[in-house]
Amino acid sequence: MQKGVVIAGFGGQGVMLAGELLAEAGKDEEKFVTFLPSYGPEMRGGTANCDVIISDKPIASPVIGRPEAAIIMNLPSLDKFEPLMKENGLLILNKTLIPREVKRKDVRVLQIDAQTVARELGNEKVTNMILLGAYAEIEKPVKLESLKKALKHFLTGKKEKLIPINEKALEKGAEIAREFLGGK
């Protein structure tokens, strides 16, 4: 088993946190893991993306050139990664900020109005977790439970109280993904 995903969006949308959480959960499951942030010269507010690979075997390159899966949180990221996707790859989109349809016909697409869902849960900042939960449910690189457990590595001190809402968001994303899979 080897699963790779690109997570992309604006700086501040929690792109890196989602990627690190996934990597941490993989590590906790004793799997081989690489997390590679994009480290271009851009400063805050620019586009950000990271590559996460989780595998049963040692990982060769941590660079994902042609993604088999991508979590896309804004329009510029869709423009950038849509052409790179592997055939039959999975695109999980934050529909709230992406007004256009996917042009390619040879990829799987799950559009989630994730920011609206997050707002309904009580905190728009958990948009990333909804999308990550959906990804984890479909591709199963790690157990949803491991993602929830890994939250405690990142939300410490004052942020500890945010763990329940993040857990809820992961679950909500997984639920949406199950509906998506069932509807096929």
Place this chain on the structure above:
Amino acid sequence: MGEKVLMKGAEAIAEAAIRAGCMAFFGYPITPQNETPEYFSRRMPELGRVFLQAESEVASINMVYGAACTGTRVITTSSSPGISLMQEGFSYIANSNVPCVVVNAMRGGPGLGDIAPAQADYFQATKGGGHGDYHSIVLAPHTIQETADLMFDAFDLADKYRIMVVVLVDGLMGQMMEPVEFKEWVDVSKFKTPEWATVGQGDRKERNIITSLEILPEGLEKMNLALQEKYKKIKENEVRLEEYEMDDAEYALTAFGTVARIAKTVVDMARADGIKLGLIRPITVWPFPEKEIAKRAEQVKFFFDVEMNEGQMLEDVKLAVNGKKPVHYYGRLGGVVPTAEEIYGEFKKLLGGKE
């Protein structure tokens, strides 16, 4: 060994160095390894050790030189353009026979280049880089775990031979995160000041002098011969390499660092297709595993060297193979990281449909 933690390579380098007993860091920031000095700046003062951000790379390496003269475990870390600025200091350190560790997280060059991962400083690291006849021991890890482990060996080798040890990584290894488990802390209270250290005459009859200057040619020749004697000993005793699927290999990839980890996947791909491909991965790129590669030249049909440069280690592979078998090369430049599929495709072109 403790618990596995998920860490950036640049941070793991600092943590491992601290655990290995590094007492002083001098350096100047540069991408893609700024997390290393950042980590040192937080941890070294907590431990009562030295962190100093110098005014330049030239100042940094001369501070390292000074600290090394006292026999203290000392380090600087930088990336390609910063390492170029330090070359004069490296040469002085070599002829002064003092121990230190230098990490180079290579980025794309020449010139200011870019901040993407590259391996184009191989010549500079393994052939000296500064002026004069000298070498540093150069370690080239291919995972973050190996990098963390080799930091301990880097300090031990530096002390053992009174030499500069370079840990040669690249921007990718600096920026990516992998699970890593650190070795136990070295007990620094057991460190003794070496006999040769310039820390005051004390009870000794004569004062210690450390210098790279010898104005008489015959005297300087003697110093040079002593250096060469030391390098000979290192070549005999410290060569390290990993051979992957080489036992029955008919073809051998040669690669170091980041490319070597990608090359392992290429080997797996070839093996899945029934092609007997193996990998020779030098861990010390100086001293270079000449004998081991020469031995494999009897066995394989050809070598295929892959690097993120224009073919620098390629020259050492060719010298070792010494014309016995063809040595092919493929590489990407300027910070582009090749994929396993791409390398395997190039390899199959070399087979020319024979398999």
